[in-house]
Amino acid sequence: MGRPRVIVIGAGSTGAATAHDLALRGVDVVVVERGEVASGTTGRNHCLLHSGGRYCVTDDEAGIECIDENLALRRIMPDLLELNDGLFVATTEEDLAYKDAFLEACARCHIPARELEPDRARQLEPFLTPDVLAAVQVPDGVFEPYRFCLAFLATAQANGAQVRTFTEVVDLDSTNGYVTGVTVVDRLTGRTDTLGADLVINAGGPWAEHLASMAEVDVPVSPTPGVMVTMGRRLNNMVINRLNVPSDGDIVVPQRTTSIIGTTSWSVDDPDHIPIPADHVTRMLDRGRDLLPEIAAASIRGVMAVARPLISKPGVDARLVSRTFECFDHKADGVEGFVTISGGKTTTARAMAEKVADIVCGKLGVDAPCRTTDIPLVDHRRFHARS
């Protein structure tokens, strides 16, 4: 018998990392993506390599997941990360009161953290508000989401995987309760094809529910968008966060020549059409200015919104839904050969891949351990390059 074949739907961070993990374990992988790599949620995200600081006070599990993955990514994609660190900054008495809980939570989640004197923080970040009362440095970083995905996919390709972009899944094929492959349309040629597989993984992000409905199963993924505003100048070196519970406009991520302010949170039905509410943009600018007053003098370079594929919990506010991930083996819904992986973050994509690959390998009888924490990824440019 040949190697088992798995189709991964979606080339966002989840699908890309999953393809890499499975290819390393000797599985024959085909990735199908309806657009360019990272053209879904991943490409448009905030670019924050989480240290876990944003979650650790309220959600230990997510905090620990983030710092563990942050360290693993430093090992496997050193050339793709800006290791700038992050500052959590208090500007009000309320923020200041949060500091002890924050430092305790960092210690609990083994997130390295050190307090900086406000003067030192201002020296490192000349545009930081003079109102800074306290600042804590943590190992946040910055990635470039597109290249993040390319590096995983290029490595998967080097291990035999095929990646088909501009290839849209229009149906899941099944017989007697077994998913046997997918029907795709190649958008560059207009051709319809069927691709057979021993198992299909749905890594469709906020489109996961739509894809699952093709197999008549439901996954509790709720598309929860956020608005981000990109400034025309880079105003900070480190990632600047407000030292408080996550809220709108409480983070400014520096990336290349820009600084990106984020983010809001609301719900939509259709992740393909996310009209950007004008008041969200004003709110981002107002709140961002509280941290970096110079934002008032900078021009806006871009405004974007994408939907988080959050695992919804009935009756829980989207802000409070855990940012962790879940893998659904649809055997539980009476459909074999079909698995969905959703939730999480780009920072935790490798861990998500490990989880789904463990489940998939168990189902396919592939006896190979996960090796993705230590093997460095190949140059992201190899994805497109011929040589």
Added chain:
Amino acid sequence: MTITATLEVFRCGPGGTDRRFEEHEVTVHDDATVLDAIEAVWARHDRSLTFRHACHHASCGTCGILVNGVEALPCIADLSEALRQRSPVRVEPLRNLPLAGDLTVDVAGFFDRMRASTMTITRTAEDRLPIPTDGGDLRARPVEVADGLARFNRFENCVECGICISACPTMATDDRFRGPAMLAALARARVETDDPQERERLLDLADGEHGVWRCHGAWECTTRCPQQVDPAESIMQQRRDLLRRRLRGRVR
């Protein structure tokens, strides 16, 4: 508030056959970018339209096209401004790169060159936290600090969009020309490395008939580059460096 815009979109069949322009009218938010309008054509009119996009804020470099005949990243190109220049707004694929379909070009050859440049985009905080990483080489070194925020802008700002390739008149006449992006990347990689042999190797790569000497000095790459990378200046700099090396008699 919304605006209604007509786009004149370049279309083609497989292998670049059946080339034509197609008009589509879309209604979008009045702050929309040209990319938002293209996305609206795809989402509401024609799902077969192919275009590349990911970040929507000029950092991935995938979306480069011609807007009204001029290279641009449509994700940061204001639609109302484009409409003021020309209505309908015309969108076409980049020049000097093989056509893959509609607004999509084949970037394989371009990335071969960028790969050869060995430039990375890593950078690190000035006062770093001691992070346990199991001894791995992080390849990140502290940034040299000059006054002001100019120090935050470095060549890694190149988003590999191919706009300079499309805008370059030399590229149009010599497809073996290494091109502005690769030549600028070589210059940057040379600044980054401490290894004298690697520095020489990178300078060798910039040399030669299809290297920095082929450039006609049209300066279009620098004019069009959305990231102020200034490839033309780095081409001129490498010419100076090569001349200096020759004068030192080190040329083989």
